Amino acid sequence: MTRYYRLADIIGERIEQGLYQCGQRLPSVRSLSQEHEVSISTVQQAYRVLEQRQLVEPRPKSGYFVSQKHDLPALPAMCRHAQRPVEISQWDLVLNQLQGRAQGVTQHMGMGIPDVTVPSLKPLTKYLSRIALNTDLSSLNYDEISGSLSLREQISRLLVDSGSHISPDGIMVTTGCHEALSIAIHALCQPGDIIAVDSPSFHGVTQILKGFGMKALEIPTDPLTGISLDALSLALEQWPIKAIQLTPNCNNPLGYIMPDAHKQALLTLAQRYDTPIIEDDVYADLAYHYPRPRTIMSFDEDGRVLLCSSFSKTLAPGLRVGWIAPGRYMDQVIHMKYIGTGATATQPQLAVAEFIRRGDYHKHLRAVRTRYQLNRDIMTDWICAYFPKASRVSRPQGGFVLWIEMPERFDSLRLNRQLEGSGIKVAVGPVFSASGKYRNCIRISYARPLTAEVEAAIKHIGKLMQQQMDEFTA
Amino acid sequence: MTRYYRLADIIGERIEQGLYQCGQRLPSVRSLSQEHEVSISTVQQAYRVLEQRQLVEPRPKSGYFVSQKHDLPALPAMCRHAQRPVEISQWDLVLNQLQGRAQGVTQHMGMGIPDVTVPSLKPLTKYLSRIALNTDLSSLNYDEISGSLSLREQISRLLVDSGSHISPDGIMVTTGCHEALSIAIHALCQPGDIIAVDSPSFHGVTQILKGFGMKALEIPTDPLTGISLDALSLALEQWPIKAIQLTPNCNNPLGYIMPDAHKQALLTLAQRYDTPIIEDDVYADLAYHYPRPRTIMSFDEDGRVLLCSSFSKTLAPGLRVGWIAPGRYMDQVIHMKYIGTGATATQPQLAVAEFIRRGDYHKHLRAVRTRYQLNRDIMTDWICAYFPKASRVSRPQGGFVLWIEMPERFDSLRLNRQLEGSGIKVAVGPVFSASGKYRNCIRISYARPLTAEVEAAIKHIGKLMQQQMDEFTA
Ligand SMILES: Cc1ncc(COP(=O)(O)O)c(C=O)c1O
Ligand SMILES: Cc1ncc(COP(=O)(O)O)c(C=O)c1O
Numbered sequence: 044m045t046r047y048y049r050l051a052d053i054i055g056e057r058i059e060q061g062l063y064q065c066g067q068r069l070p071s072v073r074s075l076s077q078e079h080e081v082s083i084s085t086v087q088q089a090y091r092v093l094e095q096r097q098l099v100e101p102r103p104k105s106g107y108f109v110s111q112k113h114d115l116p117a118l119p120a121m122c123r124h125a126q127r128p129v130e131i132s133q134w135d136l137v138l139n140q141l142q143g144r145a146q147g148v149t150q151h152m153g154m155g156i157p158d159v160t161v162p163s164l165k166p167l168t169k170y171l172s173r174i175a176l177n178t179d180l181s182s183l184n185y186d187e188i189s190g191s192l193s194l195r196e197q198i199s200r201l202l203v204d205s206g207s208h209i210s211p212d213g214i215m216v217t218t219g220c221h222e223a224l225s226i227a228i229h230a231l232c233q234p235g236d237i238i239a240v241d242s243p244s245f246h247g248v249t250q251i252l253k254g255f256g257m258k259a260l261e262i263p264t265d266p267l268t269g270i271s272l273d274a275l276s277l278a279l280e281q282w283p284i285k286a287i288q289l290t291p292n293c294n295n296p297l298g299y300i301m302p303d304a305h306k307q308a309l310l311t312l313a314q315r316y317d318t319p320i321i322e323d324d325v326y327a328d329l330a331y332h333y334p335r336p337r338t339i340m341s342f343d344e345d346g347r348v349l350l351c352s353s354f355s356k357t358l359a360p361g362l363r364v365g366w367i368a369p370g371r372y373m374d375q376v377i378h379m380k381y382i383g384t385g386a387t388a389t390q391p392q393l394a395v396a397e398f399i400r401r402g403d404y405h406k407h408l409r410a411v412r413t414r415y416q417l418n419r420d421i422m423t424d425w426i427c428a429y430f431p432k433a434s435r436v437s438r439p440q441g442g443f444v445l446w447i448e449m450p451e452r453f454d455s456l457r458l459n460r461q462l463e464g465s466g467i468k469v470a471v472g473p474v475f476s477a478s479g480k481y482r483n484c485i486r487i488s489y490a491r492p493l494t495a496e497v498e499a500a501i502k503h504i505g506k507l508m509q510q511q512m513d514e515f516t517a
Numbered sequence: 518m519t520r521y522y523r524l525a526d527i528i529g530e531r532i533e534q535g536l537y538q539c540g541q542r543l544p545s546v547r548s549l550s551q552e553h554e555v556s557i558s559t560v561q562q563a564y565r566v567l568e569q570r571q572l573v574e575p576r577p578k579s580g581y582f583v584s585q586k587h588d589l590p591a592l593p594a595m596c597r598h599a600q601r602p603v604e605i606s607q608w609d610l611v612l613n614q615l616q617g618r619a620q621g622v623t624q625h626m627g628m629g630i631p632d633v634t635v636p637s638l639k640p641l642t643k644y645l646s647r648i649a650l651n652t653d654l655s656s657l658n659y660d661e662i663s664g665s666l667s668l669r670e671q672i673s674r675l676l677v678d679s680g681s682h683i684s685p686d687g688i689m690v691t692t693g694c695h696e697a698l699s700i701a702i703h704a705l706c707q708p709g710d711i712i713a714v715d716s717p718s719f720h721g722v723t724q725i726l727k728g729f730g731m732k733a734l735e736i737p738t739d740p741l742t743g744i745s746l747d748a749l750s751l752a753l754e755q756w757p758i759k760a761i762q763l764t765p766n767c768n769n770p771l772g773y774i775m776p777d778a779h780k781q782a783l784l785t786l787a788q789r790y791d792t793p794i795i796e797d798d799v800y801a802d803l804a805y806h807y808p809r810p811r812t813i814m815s816f817d818e819d820g821r822v823l824l825c826s827s828f829s830k831t832l833a834p835g836l837r838v839g840w841i842a843p844g845r846y847m848d849q850v851i852h853m854k855y856i857g858t859g860a861t862a863t864q865p866q867l868a869v870a871e872f873i874r875r876g877d878y879h880k881h882l883r884a885v886r887t888r889y890q891l892n893r894d895i896m897t898d899w900i901c902a903y904f905p906k907a908s909r910v911s912r913p914q915g916g917f918v919l920w921i922e923m924p925e926r927f928d929s930l931r932l933n934r935q936l937e938g939s940g941i942k943v944a945v946g947p948v949f950s951a952s953g954k955y956r957n958c959i960r961i962s963y964a965r966p967l968t969a970e971v972e973a974a975i976k977h978i979g980k981l982m983q984q985q986m987d988e989f990t991a
Binding site for chain 1: 619642696703707725832834852858868
């Protein structure tokens with residue numbers, strides 16, 4: 044057992060024993076480090092483990108507190124999949140989820156869209172406007188194929204927070220994280236190839252696999268620690284897996300942050316089988332902790348990790364500014380960029396670069412992190428209050444989506460049909476699986492301000508859920 | 518022979534006979550229509566044929582004149598390819614062409630970039646800036662997967678000029694024409710498939726084929742009338758061709774406009790072999806004629822044409838706003854869009870929509886068409902004056918690039934090496950071929966203002982070319 048797990052157990056025990064009271068401030072990182080003669084970072088990791096166990100909670104600028112929540116709902120179960128590669132289905136469902144607007148949906152509760160109305164985003168609109176009017180018209184021209192140097196420089200700086208030192212030359216800008224993932228997969232794999240993915244996972248990736256005629260091997264995932272390393276190890280042993288694709292930080296849809304020890308173990312596995320890793324980091328800057336979690340890439344020494352991200356969740360998705368740091372695969376990745384879109388729109392890149400350069404980005408992150416963490420607690424409370432008792436709810440460590448698991452017979456597709464006409468819609472579980480699993484699950488976003496209208500919608504959804512539940516017992 | 522070809526021959530003969538003098542105004546369309554009892558459009562088409570034969574020239578608002586140019590350079594020859602499918606090479610050369618900036622190139626004479634400094638583009642920057650500041654922040658969010666309705670409505674209106682009536686639902690917005698082409702090819706074809714392409718042609722397409730593991734069958738092309746229908750017919754007979762990809766209007770790099778009769782004949786061929794057509798229309802709004810030429814799609818009745826275009830050549834490539842009208846293939850195309858980039862950047866779309874809606878687009882087209890046509894004549898004169906006598910030069914009917922063919926032994930790659938250090942670079946012929954043909958050819962753009970500096974560059978290029986020529990005879 045690692046040092047920080049041991050420390051976590053000691054503190055955890057003290058909490059259980061009532062030594063620290065509910066809501067009470069816990070010893071500072073520094074004092075614990077002295078008391079137990081371990082490094083600061085060991086204590087920090089121990090606190091993260093405890094947070095994942097829902098025993099402690101960080102509060103901005105004041106340290107850790109014993110969790111207030113004693114009535115937290117149960118976590119979703121780790122599902123046990125049949126481990127074999129599947130052809131991907133579910134496109135119709137994904138398309139249906141994307142086309143909410145056309146269906147008269149006014150409250151799409153399941154969309155992965157950040158709150159773009161927060162005041163800290165204002166400078167971005169100013170920069171966008173200013174760049175458009177610039178008399179140097181070069182921003183109207185094709186950008187370099189790898190993206191604006193000014194943006195890549197800023198991304199290079201941001202990457203330090205995730206534990207990596209990558210020069211601007213090691214970064215390529217993309218049309219959203221979506222293109223980054225698509226390029227990574229296309230650069231590494233051929234039609235017919237098998238790719239291991241964490242499950243449940245972002246539907247973009249499974250649909251990309253479908254589009255390229257590849258197969259997904261869905262690896263079971265723990266709602267607190269992420270992809271099962273045992274299952275992954277078995278899968279690597281058994282199948283010729285061409286790449287591992289996963290979202291270890293602030294996972295969509297589960298919200299967990301993989302412990303660093305797991306990240307390292309996963310990397311060791313990938314080394315053993317010489318498999319590249321496609322790491323999706325798109326929500327990671329929205330981790331409620333500061334500093335943000337490390338990437339798997341930050342442990343990588345041989346360039347096997349292709350890190351994919353964007354500013355879609357942290358700033359605004361309509362900009363379509365994403366990027367990839369593809370390690371040793373830059374040549375292939377540049378070619379795939381050229382054959383996909385040629386270049387990325389110039390002006391949004393310049394505006395994002397300016398936003399980061401001037402320090403607005405970190406200010407904005409601080410604002411939204413706090414906001415989303417608060418919203419998580421409110422939304423969790425509402426779900427406890429209005430959803431059937433049997434609901435199991437994720438405990439996100441970052442981002443802004445909740446994953447709710449209902450008993451096996453519950454049908455999320457039926458729920459959406461029942462919601463038709465109300466203007467409300469949820470994201471249904473099967474879009475998060477290559478093979479249509481999770482029909483009994485839904486994803487709910489808590490990014491937007493949690494108004495009375497949202498509460499009413501949650502209440503309404505809960506009522507319809509309860510109706511389904513009642514039918515089972517009737 | 519069609520009616521308008523017959524009429525073209527009659528008028529052509531009169532010119533040859535000296536009945537109409539060099540520089541003289543020719544009879545109006547209306548009077549010829551009455552004299553020969555044919556429709557207005559037949560006369561217009563006859564005049565276009567004559568223009569392609571370089572016997573007549575249109576002048577804005579004053580009709581047709583006998584061509585002033587008696588010393589026009591010879592046209593490039595129609596090359597006879599060995600007709601077999603090839604794996605695509607040339608990526609290194611294409612990348613080299615794209616990376617001019619990094620190489621210290623200040624005068625890239627070969628880039629397909631429009632003049633973004635023209636005053637008629639000004640309103641676009643104003644709209645971009647205004648949209649960025651809009652208090653309705655929805656433009657920061659994901660757009661519909663098929664693109665902004667307001668833009669699709671405007672594109673639908675523009676399509677009428679090319680002879681098509683397509684509703685906004687039949688259009689999908691893309692990240693440049695590049696993504697439109699990539700999506701079209703990916704939606705229709707599998708790795709290993711054979712696609713027929715006009716040759717020479719845009720390197721984007723051949724590299725897309727390479728990226729998807731497909732093969733190109735390069736069809737010989739006439740520098741005035743486009744893809745050889747005989748050669749295409751033979752190819753369709755001989756090989757299992759999955760799609761025909763071509764740029765019939767204002768072709769890149771040759772500049773021709775395929776006669777309508779050829780477009781119809783090509784469609785008939787495609788029908789016979791039940792082959793879809795991927796039609797690249799990206800330069801067509803820059804035809805020097807008004808009204809602009811018809812698309813192949815405008816003759817299509819069974820939805821087999823996928824029309825790809827963008828505002829990269831007409832407005833500004835850095836916006837990355839393109840589109841596809843995919844006929845009966847919309848479902849597949851939407852899926853490929855989702856797996857490539859998810860959605861297109863929102864704000865540039867809204868700005869382009871506004872630019873068209875307010876009439877700025879047509880005003881702008883009038884301005885740049887005239888400008889580019891003038892530039893074509895100036896650049897052609899310079900080339901006649903400064904390039905070796907053996908140079909053969911295309912006679913573009915639209916767009917802003919010239920194709921120059923030198924004797925067989927001339928080496929364009931060597932020319933670029935000799936230009937190193939001068940800050941000047943040309944586009945070399947082999948990037949316009951799937952298999953590295955056209956090493957003796959270069960492409961020169963005349964979009965930017967033709968300053969003394971440009972003239973000096975042309976002179977310098979000509980001198981180096983002559984050196985190569987002298988070596989052959991020495
Ligand atoms: C995990 C994950 N990765 C990638 C994406 C796509 O991001 P972008 O909008 O930047 O293409 C999403 C968006 O939903 C996501 O949830
Ligand atoms: C014939 C042709 N098609 C498509 C493109 C790509 O256009 P876009 O910049 O809109 O992706 C080009 C650009 O060079 C081109 O010449």
